[in-house]
Amino acid sequence: MELFGFGPHLMIDGYHASTDALRDETLIRTVLSELSAQLGLGQLSEPVVQQHEGSGPEDSGVSGVVVIAGSHISLHTFPEHAFLRVDVFSGKEFDVQKALNYLIEHFEVGRYTTHFINRGKEFPRDAAALQRMLSGEREYVGARIA
Template structure:
């Protein structure tokens, strides 16, 4: 399961706060019943395009990983929660909202490992995803 979050209209001060990103990555796994196996790694990056600077971080969890990339000058954050264990995406979204102020949020839930499904289950998953895409377009 892979939850992909794009947050727009974010608070620049929150996004530029490396300690906030570290705290999110440190606390979030427990909040969604995941097992953190490394401490968060958080970095501030200043690249050749001034408005593309930001804070990025990740934490390895037993179930896979969680990553955050912020762009304070653009008011944008992207967050990935990738797990081989099912989790409540709506609850995870609510938990993210407690750490980061976002005026607009877009999210997607991707199912991974489809090659391991039997044909009937795989067809059902594909049909559900097609309906989700139709509703968004």
């Protein structure tokens, strides 16, 4: 168990994806449900999936979200651009590569970029360990300034 920090946040931008898959509300609902289960993230709600209409077809697509314990998985598609955005944010560790592989397979993603951050650096899972870490970090920064 991590001593500090809230949890990981994986952001994926998928390019050259299947436009049919990006329009398929049933598939998106299934992906949100299955992905949370496969990653072992506690699903608190059924996925909500909705068509969204932009100023034109190029700005329209499907958005979906499922609430998991302490956070969410969200997905937004733009079929006219063969593009999707996905966020997997959790209060516990998960297999990032498994999540990425699952999404690439189900949406037939040709190219992707990812960003990964740990959120809530000062979220206290172990208050004493957090205090030691922050004190050391502040001492180091103070030493560099002096």
